[in-house]
Amino acid sequence: MTDHNTTDLPQSHLKTWCWVSALCLCVSSLLMLSFDQGWLDVSWQKRLIYQGDYWRVLSGHWLHLSWNHWLMNQLGLVLILWLLPMLLLKARWLLGFVGIGLVIGISLLATDLDGYVGMSGVLYGLLFYGALIDHSLPKRIKALFLTLVAMKVLVEQVWPQLNAATEAQIGGMVAIDAHLFGSLAGVGMALLELTYGRLRARNSSTTDSKAPNNSNNQREAD
Numbered sequence: 403m404t405d406h407n408t409t410d411l412p413q414s415h416l417k418t419w420c421w422v423s424a425l426c427l428c429v430s431s432l433l434m435l436s437f438d439q440g441w442l443d444v445s446w447q448k449r450l451i452y453q454g455d456y457w458r459v460l461s462g463h464w465l466h467l468s469w470n471h472w473l474m475n476q477l478g479l480v481l482i483l484w485l486l487p488m489l490l491l492k493a494r495w496l497l498g499f500v501g502i503g504l505v506i507g508i509s510l511l512a513t514d515l516d517g518y519v520g521m522s523g524v525l526y527g528l529l530f531y532g533a534l535i536d537h538s539l540p541k542r543i544k545a546l547f548l549t550l551v552a553m554k555v556l557v558e559q560v561w562p563q564l565n566a567a568t569e570a571q572i573g574g575m576v577a578i579d580a581h582l583f584g585s586l587a588g589v590g591m592a593l594l595e596l597t598y599g600r601l602r603a604r605n606s607s608t609t610d611s612k613a614p615n616n617s618n619n620q621r622e623a624d
Contacts, residue, residue, distance in 0.1 A: 446518040459507030465519040471572035475521040486532030502527035505587035523580030527588030534592035
């Protein structure tokens with residue numbers, strides 16, 4: 403499936419990338435400042451979610467363990483949005499944040515985690531979602547890229563010590579389950595979109611083939 407405005411992507415990409423990146427940076431930085439000052443805590447907390455703070459399932463992704471953690475995730479976000487421009491068409495970036503974020507936030511309730519913050523799980527999901535739907539990427543490069551990311555997600559499930567250096571930088575434990583859930587959510591969203599696109603194209607082709615030929619009908623009437 404391709405978007406009807408894919409040809410306009412180079413012209414619109416920079417502008418859209420700038421305002422989407424700026425919006426995300428502003429929201430996440432304001433939440434971090436509010437948390438540092440003790441004004442607002444939007445972190446994912448299992449106990450509070452079960453008590454009725456259901457919004458924490460999604461909001462926790464915007465808070466971070468430290469400013470180093472925040473910086474790493476924001477750099478990752480703006481880089482992903484730049485390298486995978488299809489995410490910026492039709493507000494897929496927002497759909498991805500909400501869909502992938504909800505899947506992660508709800509799935510983590512089944513783990514032994516009591517608290518969680520960070521955007522890395524969502525970023526993994528956006529990587530898979532964006533790469534799978536972006537037809538401008540050469541197939542070999544896409545396959546290699548997705549294989550490497552998938553291997554990293556799977557290896558850290560078996561060998562969590564792989565993230566020791568990252569944990570030292572961010573000041574806390576890396577939630578590897580969030581990476582796994584986010585990746586699965588991104589693949590699921592891509593498959594749904596691609597399947598919907600094929601069905602829509604097939605239905606459109608069927609409809610066109612059944613449409614009467616008005617010029618022939620008019621000629622016969624004359």
